[in-house]
Amino acid sequence: MKQRKPIVIANWKLNGGLDLICVSVASFIGKHFNADIAICPPYIYMRDMMTFLQFSELHIGSQNVSRFESGAYTGETSAQMLKEAGCSLCLIGHSERRAMFGENNEGCQIKVCTALSHDLLPVLCVGENQQQREANITEDVLNTQLREGLANIDLQGKDLCIAYEPIWAIGTGLAATPKIAQEVHQFIRAQLSDIFGAETANGLRILYGGSVNKINTRELLGQPDVDGLLVGGASLDPGHFLTICEQVSELAIA
Ligand code: PEP
Numbered sequence: 289m290k291q292r293k294p295i296v297i298a299n300w301k302l303n304g305g306l307d308l309i310c311v312s313v314a315s316f317i318g319k320h321f322n323a324d325i326a327i328c329p330p331y332i333y334m335r336d337m338m339t340f341l342q343f344s345e346l347h348i349g350s351q352n353v354s355r356f357e358s359g360a361y362t363g364e365t366s367a368q369m370l371k372e373a374g375c376s377l378c379l380i381g382h383s384e385r386r387a388m389f390g391e392n393n394e395g396c397q398i399k400v401c402t403a404l405s406h407d408l409l410p411v412l413c414v415g416e417n418q419q420q421r422e423a424n425i426t427e428d429v430l431n432t433q434l435r436e437g438l439a440n441i442d443l444q445g446k447d448l449c450i451a452y453e454p455i456w457a458i459g460t461g462l463a464a465t466p467k468i469a470q471e472v473h474q475f476i477r478a479q480l481s482d483i484f485g486a487e488t489a490n491g492l493r494i495l496y497g498g499s500v501n502k503i504n505t506r507e508l509l510g511q512p513d514v515d516g517l518l519v520g521g522a523s524l525d526p527g528h529f530l531t532i533c534e535q536v537s538e539l540a541i542a
Contacts, residue, residue: 457498
């Protein structure tokens, strides 16, 4: 049995609607999981999701968080607002936000601090692209993302997750092999150990994301340093996502 409680996060991106909220949450009602499970819907549906949550163990996550607390920042949503909407975690620095919305490591660091100060669990996303992998610089890329994204952060007993999402695996159907995932997660844990110390690093969960589905879940999660999954496309099918969560839960007690 793994020491760290597994975590599965659904990232709906700009997809879904009220009907998907209803069907997804309904499929979790009355079920117990040996894992933390969260859905990150578009902001507008968080309140709708919250009304159903008393009947399930699901958590609400956010796909992003503002680096600002309040003020003239059109289109932003603060950590405090997310907390009020019932959120318990937020993704930070997803590769789509880095590529399409100009997010950088320095901004991610501010967001991690903001999330921590509002008791939202930050899930910092890191990952290399195809060219970087082919050029053999995956570790350099991850090292920079981690060192800069986590600079000067004192966890003070608070929790934090890292999501390793190789960009070449996101939405492509080509998930990292379990071997690659384990090698990279082990490397990430070693960096976390340098940053926070070995004891803290051993307690932090590192998720894998990128074309996760019900076929590859068991093998990926079977790796010693893979503590959870970030699921995009497959989470838009409620039955498929439920199966992934059930498999993760079974593995947690195996
Ligand atoms: C994601 O973008 O976070 C993701 C994991 O997507 P997919 O599962 O569709 O590859």
